[in-house]
Amino acid sequence: MAYKLEAKIPAGELSQKWSNHKAAIKVVSPANKRKLDIIVVGTGLGGASAAASLGELGYNVKIFCISDSPRRAHSIAAQGGINAAKNYQNDNDSVYRLFYDTIKGGDYRAREANVYRLAEVSNLIIDQCVAQGVPFAREYGGLLANRSFGGAQVSRTFYARGQTGQQLLLGAYSVLNKEIAAGSVKSYPRHEMLDIVVENGEACGIIARNLVTGELERHGAHAVVIATGGYGNVFFLSTNAMASNGSAAFQCYRKGAGFANPCFTQIHPTCIPVHGTQQSKLTLMSESLRNDGRIWVPKKMEDVKAIRSGAKKPSEIAEEDRDYYLERRYPAFGNLVPRDVASRAAKERCDAGFGVNETGLAVFLDFKTAIERLGKDTIKQRYGNLFDMYEEITDVNPYEQPMQIFPAVHYTMGGIWVDYNLMTTIPGLYAIGEANFSDHGANRLGASALMQGLADGYFVLPYTIGDYLAKKIQAPKVKTDTAAFDEAEKGVRARIERLFAIKGNQSVDDIHKRLGLVMWDNVGMARTKESLEKAIVEIQALRKEFYKDLKLVGTADSFNVELEKALRLEDYLELGELMARDALNREESCGGHFRSEHQTEDGEALRHDDKFAYAAVWEYKGFDNAPEMTIEPLDYEFVHRAQRNYKD
C-alpha cells in the first residue's frame, strides 16, 4: 500500500503561506495544554528548543537524551555560524535571497514553501538567541558581526568564534533548564529510544532503555517528536559524534513512517584527512576557513611527488606552480562554492593523481595570502582555536605550512518525511531538525543546519503541533499497559536477546568498519549504477554475517556500550541498503548525490528535472524485503529551476 502523501502546503503567495497557515491552524487553550503530554527524543538544537518552547506553552514534556546531559548533543560541534536574512551588512540581503540561495544550494530538491518559511523565521532566531545571552561576535560599535559562507554572495552568517553551535545549543539548553526547573519538562538523560509505539495508527509513546541500568521503560504521550539528528555514522568514519545514530529515525521508518531521500548525504570538503586504519572519527575544520583560506594542489606531478616524499615543503612551491582549482573553475564564487561542489572538485584533483599526502587523498588549504594581506594576528584572532586544534591533531603548524584537507561525510539531508506541519506519515509523530528531510534538498549550505534546527524547534513545531493536539484535548492520559506497548517492549527485548545469542567472532566495530568501507567506496562522493548494485549485494551479505558472527560481550541489564553500538549497527545495516537503493533509483546528479553517469561536459552535476523533481519516500516492507517508493512531486511555483552556476 503506497503512501498517500499530503504535504499540506498552504495556498497563496509564497511570502504569505506561513502567515496564512498560522492563522488557519487550530490552537489549544492553556487549560487543555496542561492535560497533554509530549515526548521529545533528542536534545540538540531542534529537540532542546522544541521541548523548551512546548514546556513554556504549558504542555507536559518529557525529553530523552542518550548522553549524560542535553548539552552534549552534536549540534554543539557546529563551528562556523548560523544564517539569517537580517541584512545588517546592507549588502542587499533579504528573506527572498536567503530562500533563493538555499533552494539553489539544495539543487532544487527542497520544498519551496518550507524553505521560504525557514528564511522567514531566520531573523527571529537571531533575536531569540541574543536575548538568551548567546555571546555572538560583535563589532566595535556593539552591534552584531557577520561573516561569509559558502553558496552565498552576501555576508549573513552570525557566529560566536568557532563555537557557534556550542553557544546556540547552550542557549537552547539554558531555556530547557529553565523549563526543567519550572517542572514543565522532565529530563531523561542516558536514555535511548529503542522503539516507537503506535496505536490505532497514531504515535502514542516510546520504549526507552535506561543506559545505566539497562531497564526498558515505557513512556506514553499524545504526540512524539523525533529530533535525533542524522545518520552519517553509517559510514563509520564521519564528522558526526560517536553516539550520533540513525536508530530512532529508523524505528519510526520500521513502524511505518516514510523515509525520504535517504541517499542525500553531504560530504564536507574541509576535514582533516584520514591518517590510518586505527582511526575512529574524522575531524571537521570549519567551512569559515574558506573565507580566507585558498584551496590548491600543485600543477606539476613532480611537485606532488616531492611533497609526498618530503623532499619539498608545500610552502616552497612557487605561486605559478599552484593550481587554485576552485578559483580556476568557479571564478564568481571561488573558494566559497557550496560544499558538494568543493568536495567533488577535490575528489576530481585527487583522482587525477594530484593528492598531496601519502594516501593521495588530500588537498591544501592555504592561509599564506591571507596572512600576507591581513597579518598573522588577524588570522589568529579569526581562526586561532581552529589552527591550534589542527596543530594538535597533525603536528603541523598551519601558520607556516598549508593545512591538508579532504572531504568527509558530515550531514544527511535525507530523513523522515514530514509535511508542512513537520508531521510524519504517522499521525502524532513529528520529526524536526536534521532528522527530517525537508529543507535542504540535495545539499545543505553552510550555517543552515543550526538555522533549521532552531527554526523547527522554536518557531514552527510549537504552532503546528497544536493543530494535531487540538483533536486530543478530550483524550485521557496515554496508558502504557496496552497491547501496543506490550508488543513493542517484547520486540525490543527479543532484538536484544537475539544479538546476545549470536556468539560469533567479530566485534561491532569490526563489522561497522567494513560497512563504512562499502558505503564510502560505493555510495560515497561519486556513485554509479554498478557501484550501487554492488553495495546492495555486499550490504546484504554483511547483514547475514552480522547475524551469524557478531560477538557481543556484557549483559543486557547493565551499562553496556557494546550493546548500544550493536543495536545501532543493526539499523545501519538496513539503512545503508536503503541509501543505496535510493541512490540507484535517482538516475540524475543533484547536490550531494552525484551519479557519474549523469554529468555535464565539464563535470558538473546534471539534474533531470523532467524525471526526478520529486522527493523519494520509502516505505518499510519488512526485514529483507525491498521497500516501496512513493513520490512527492516538488512543484516549483515561484522559482525557475536552472543549472546551478557558481562560475559567473
Next chain:
Amino acid sequence: MGCFLTNSSVGKKLVMSISGCFLVLFILFHMSMNLTVLFSREAYNMICEFLGANWYALAGTAVLAAGVAVHFIYAFILTIDNYRARGKQRYAVTVQEKGVSWASKNMLVLGLIVVLGLAIHLIHFWSKMQLVEVLGEHFAQVGEYTVSPANGALLMAITFSKWYNVVIYLVWFAALWFHLTHGVWSMFQTVGFANDTWYPRLKCVANIVATLIFLGFAVVAVACYLNADSYISEMVTWTPGM
C-alpha cells in the same frame, strides 16, 4: 542576611578573607613595633607599657584572639567540607599543576604550624607580660631573671639568646611567609577584587607583604641573638616609668 556567612561557601570564604586581612594588618603592626627594639630598647618598652593591662589593650587583645579563633575555626569547617566533597576514593596519581603554588594547596598545614608557633610565642611573651599584669602580679621569673611585664626588650633578648628558640621562630616565620604568599592575594580574590590584569599585581603585593613580614620579624630575632649579652646587660636594670 546573617546566615550566608555561615551557610554558603562564598560567605564562609568571605569570613576567612576578612579575618585574614585583619590578622595581616595586626602582624604588620606587630612587626613595626618589634623593629623599634633595634633602635631603642627603651622606646620598645614604652610601647609594651602602653599595651599592658589597660582596657584598650585588653579589648584589642580580645578582638585579636577572636580574629584568630574565627580564622582558625572557619579553616577547620571549610577543610572538613572540602574533605567530604573530595569523596572517599582518592586519585592514585596526582601532580602539581602548572602555575599552582605549593602553599595554596597546603594552607591548613601551614596554618597549623603558624598556630603552633603562636602558642609557643604566647608562652614566651604574652604569659610573661600582659597575663602577669592581668593577674595583678608585678614580675615574672624567666630562668635566672626576674622580668617586669613591661620589659619586653629584656624578655626578647633572653628568649633569643637561645639558638634553638631562634630556629623555632625562623621556621614559624617561614611557614607564615608561605601562608601569606597565597593568603594575601587570595583575600582579594575572595571579595571579588581581582581579574587577569590584577593577578600578577596582587601576587606581587602578596609576595612583598609576606617577605617584609618575614624579614621584619627575622631580623629582630637574629639581632637579639647576636647582641643578646649587651641587650640583657642594658635592660636588666630597666624599671617601668623611667
Next chain:
Amino acid sequence: MNFKLKIWRQRDAKSQGAFETYEVKDISADTSFLEMMDILNNNLIHEGKEPVAFDHDCREGICGMCSMHINGHAHGPSQAVTTCQMYMRKFKDGSTIVIEPWRSAAFPVIRDLVVDRGAYDKILQAGGFISVRTNSVPDGNAIPIPKKDADESMDAAACVGCGACAATCKNGSAMLFVAARVSSLAKLPQGRVEGARRAKAMVAKMDELGFGNCTNTGACQAQCPKSISIAHIARLNREFLAAKLAD
C-alpha cells in the same frame, strides 16, 4: 608505539573498584588517546572480556563528554585540551599510563571511567539561564554590547561542562564551572537583569549538592580544557556578595 595501561575498573556505583593492567601494541603516534582506548576495547572484546566503559562523544573537544584522569592530570598531560584531543605522540613509547575516573563526591562512578555529572545540570537548572520566552524578544541589535564585554562573555561561555574543574580541585569545588556561567551572563546587559538572583541560586545549589569550597589554588584553571580563568570566580564572588549584602 607500545603502552602499558593501568585502568580503574568498577562494575557499578555500589561495587568496589580496582586497577587492572593491560597492554596495547603497535599504536601509531598519530592515533588519538581515545582511538587507543578503542583499540584496547576491541582487543578485550576479542578476548571475551568486557570493554572499558568511558564517556566520549564528539571527539572534537567541544561536547565535554570525555572525562579521564590520565597520569594525574584531568584530560591528560597536554594543556588546554580535552581527552579526545590528546594524541599518543605526547606519551613516551613503552611507558605506563594510569587512567582513573573523575573523583569527586558529587560525581559518583557509574562504571569504570564513567561518572555521573548530573550535578552540573542541576546547578544550571537552578539559575543558569535568562528567563526569556520564545518569541517575546527585541531585535538582536536593539541593545549594543561593547565588543570587549561580548568577548569576555564568550571567554566564560567556552566552558564545555566536562567536570575537570571539580575533579581536579583538591576541595572538589565546582566554582569555576558555576563562575563561568554566572560571569558569561553577567557581562551581558540582558543577563544583568536577574544577575543577583542567579548568583545566589546557583551558589546555593552548588553548596547543597556537596561541592567543596574554593580556596583559590587555581588548579581548575590549569586543568581546564578551555583555559577558563579564575577571574570569573572573582566575578562570581563579587556578584554573590553584592547580592547578599543588598538583601
